[in-house]
Amino acid sequence: MMLQPASRISRASTSSTSSFVPVSRQNTMTSNDSRSRHSKRISVTALYLSMSANQKDLEIEDDLARAQKTLRDLKTKISSQSKKNFVLEKDVRYLDSRIALLIQNRMALEEQNEVASHLEDATNLQEGFFPNDDKTQKYGNLLFLLQSEPRHIAHLCRLVTMAEIDSLLQTVMFTIYGNQYENREENLLLTMFQSVLTYQFDNTPEYSSLLRANTPVSRMMTTYTRRGPGQTYLKEVLCAQINSLIEQQDVDLEINPLKVYERMVAKIEEDTGSVPDHLPKGVTAEEAAENPQVQKIIAPRLEKLTAWAESFLETIINGLDQTPYGIRWICKQIRSLSKRKYPDAEDQTICTLIGGFFFLRFINPAIVTPRSYMLIDEVPSEHPRRTLTLIAKMLQNLANKPTYSKEPYMAKLQPFIHKNKERVNKFMLELCDVQDFYETLEMDNYVALSKKDLELSITLNEVYATHAMLEKHNAELAKDKHSHLSVLLQELGPAPAQLPRKENRAINLPLFSKWETAIDDLTAALDITNAEVYFMEAKSTFVQIMRSLPQNSAALKSPLRLDKVADAAATLKNDAVMVRKGIRSMELLSQLQELGVIDKSDQFALLLDEVKQELAHLGSMKENVLEETKKLEDVYRTIRDHNDYLVGQLETYKSYLHNVRSQSEGKQRKQQRQQALGPYKFTHQQLEKEGVIQRSNVPDNRKANIYFNFTSPLPGTFVISLHYKGRHRGLLELDLKLDDLLEMQKDNQDDLDLEYVQFNVPKVLALLNKRFARKKGWTGAPNGGVEKDSTTSPPDLSQEKQKMLLAADTGHFSMIKALHLADLITELNGFCGFMSILSSMRYCLGKPDHYGNIWTALVFMPFGLFFDFMDGKVARWRHKSSLMGQELDSLADLISFGVAPAVCSFALGLRTPVDTLLLTFFVLCGLTRLARFNVTVAALPKDSTGKSKYFEGTPIPTTLGIASVMAYWVSQGWILDDLPWGTWGEGTLLEVHPVVGLFVLSGCAMVSKTIHIPKP
Amino acid sequence: MSQRFDSTASPTALVSGLLLDSRREYNIVVLGAGGVGKSCLTAQFVQNVWIESYDPTIEDSYRKQIEVDGRQCILEILDTAGTEQFTAMRELYMKSGQGFLLVFSITSLSSLNELYELRDQIVRIKNDERVPIVIVGNKADMEEDRAVSRARAFAVSQAWGNAPYYETSARRRANVDEVFVDLCKQIMRKDSATAQVREMESGHRRRERPNRHARRRRQRVERQRCTIL
């Protein structure tokens, strides 16, 4: 299409939608010249052009057209992206509040499921359709009605509860009126605002409580400011100021004497170690304010604060022209509504109300919490945060009559108020100085009707939710059974239930009215004369021709003559479209002349002037378009960055939640093997540049030699190690769990201490996200395996075991650490066991009366026990029981307390076939016992240090009892043929030594399920 | 915050309320929807003045010393913004607060409904169902415009573990001191209770609730050094 209705930005300054109709047109009017007629004409031009835009061959390919197209695309992208962000933000907010519960282990399983469903496909919706055409048509009718008659939604906004309003507003602001840069939708939305505002004014008894409570209107304002134009404005006006302020992290501008006093005393105490008597603690505000030292600290701060506040004020006032039309228009409504309600109201009173919207609900929230308005990336540190709050308070005081009886110290800022009060009031009244849009809106609606392809991109759930709300409040909304709304609702029947998030679809719903048909006959519909239509067509055709003609064409040389232009076009070679246009323009010229509108004798001066003006206007329009494009590109980038941030945040939560859930559901899940991820290597410089390292004690000349490795041995678990080039081993190692990091982030705890460097928690999270989340594995199966496990025990068992161990609160797990002190000690246990076995064997080889070897075998066993105890102690003392440790422990125990005693007894004489069978039974019992221990240990109650409270079945080291019995036998010489209780069935195949019963009993006790032995 | 009372929690210190450092400081946060009269209530309590004018709050803080049960207490009172656009600031207040005045206006049902979310958030952040809370129905002088019945307010109070409910009027200065004193008493009671529990715990090593890993977890993010090089 060749001419856009004026863009939103230029809106406030241009007088109408149709930007190319000059104000001096009255003299061309054929009939009456009244204002209403005039405005109608103006809009008709827009309508005309909009209709002709359907004709493809009229499209122009010049710089302006291209620039306009870029701008249009950009606006569409911003509209849809800001909607996405709005939805994402809601999800993140919801999860923010839930994640704390999850971290504290206080969330029931159902709720976990609910949270999880919130996360499913939160980001990518699929395209879809309505189940059938009939539905498509009916919902198309309904939404057309809702869009073009905002009063229904306005009414609905008053009826719904505060709990329902958020989702309604989301649909309204980002979907039904989602084209945030389209005049018609914007204006309809504002009409809705007006309706709700009017209601509010009519129903608030006292002016003092007007617009103060949180109502549908205030919620609408919040949502409205989140749309593209509001965000652009805040960013343009506030961003630079806020950023330069928060850079000064350590500048304390506190002026509350109490706080100043306290900090002063604390500082003195810190410096000198004691507090002088004349500075008692717990003074009153007055005492603090009178303290001369405090006064001395505060005085310069007042000046600095005032300077800051003034510079903020300055940019806000200078930004008058950038203020979004909609925001200004709302201010205007507030003014006119209060004038209507309180005819005697002074300007001051009205300004108070305007300030209650503009400053209180739009500017100041962004100043106080800039991060939630995408103005900065991180929460500012304490001092700048306080400074920002003070500035916001000062600005708010300007807008209202300040009551210094509240905080007395604020009175010190009175000079600022006095100096700027007038200025601010003037500014706020100027804010209200914008055009209304009703006339153009009426026309825009015609334009919409004339467009045959009006569409709405909406999700099925939005449609259903809106339907459900309408249905719920049907009695109020559609009292008249014959109203259009009522008829449509009856046709639609009951509202369908909400679909699960997974099944929700985005659809393109064609909108049209059931009652009005598209306008075909313009002249009839709009009550204008043929002459007017011809004139407009002539003008637009000439403009098109002149934009399309080659720049060096003779016809474009001044003095410009329309007949020459038409001629040039009609005779252009190889361009049928232009030729057609040329011929048409000739026809129009002669028709207009016949009708007496223009005159050949003055070179069609009337038309020529308008064409020239239009071209001039288009020239400057291009500049504007380019400038606006540049600004919006900036906005789009911010919005996209913010989107990345939100998606990242969701991703983190998702993986965390996934861990928690897969642990608690462990049993039912199918497992997949998964490798540890990483290590990823980062240099010191790299991390410093990205802000991950926020402070570093590493001397500059060493930095080049320092690097970090990031590993994720298990999903949700990370090991960061600090390395020095050339050295094999890391200098430091830090174990991190995702939930710890999240908790730190929640607590606004930014520092992660790694001795030599301090990491920034949010940045670390972002980095981990980027590195590990993209790999399918992190969000995939939770089973992080360590290769060793699977080779030593049957795969099923090992996996189950791992799951259970993960489910239990086993603390840190890291492969490198697994081989630290505790595990080394366990290895020693195994060493003793095997040495004992070797000694027994050596005894068998030697002479039966050489007891040395058998003694050695027996002595190794208690040593094994000693190491067994030690490793547990060390592990608990160091607060980590590792997966490796568990495995090692069991395996070593089997050798030392299972195999070794059995082998020893074999050496001592239990050598008959039945003996050996029973000994084997004993060893197998031990084996089973250990395996079961590992599997069930997680399920047993534990005390606060992570130790199980009791053993199920006797623990395997009890076999040392048998070993000591055997030692006694050896000391008495009761071995081989002299074993106590002799031999049964001697000489037969079933020959057996009854003492082997000891082993059988011990074996049974070990595998018993009912014996509970309390742990020491 | 509460740790600082450990030293004074011994019975002797409790008896000798005259000791200088037994003056306690309590952080009180006043929360509630916009325009319900939080600031008026606070100003009446702290400064004995009535404010008629329109002056929405962003964040104000006050200090007042009062005597409760014969003991001197210093109350640090934070008057917050009821305007919904400032919700992002809430979390910080809640972390620092020990007791909360949840204010609504008896002339607006939706102002009572807004308290639910606030209370939820407090409980969540404090991780404690029994945080000291007082529910305040303000503007009691506007009986003719009443939109919230007493019964309804009591029902809310019951649902929230019998948090005391007061009806106040900042304009007439009715029940103003009472709400602050009640809250202060609750905090003090809680304070000495936790001190006792702590003493008991140190004897029995009994855990408060089996499922709370939160505290332990926090300590887990700590430096782990590689000892074997």
Ligand SMILES: Nc1nc2c(ncn2[C@@H]2O[C@H](COP(=O)(O)OP(=O)(O)OP(=O)(O)O)[C@@H](O)[C@H]2O)c(=O)[nH]1
């Ligand atoms: N009749 C009556 N009016 C009151 C009472 N308390 C406050 N008001 C009026 O209610 C209005 C709002 O009071 P504020 O104290 O400023 O309200 P707030 O809760 O601090 O509001 P925000 O700071 O915006 O959150 C003022 O105009 C007061 O005059 C009361 O007890 N009775």
Ligand SMILES: [Mg+2]
């Ligand atoms: Mg207030």
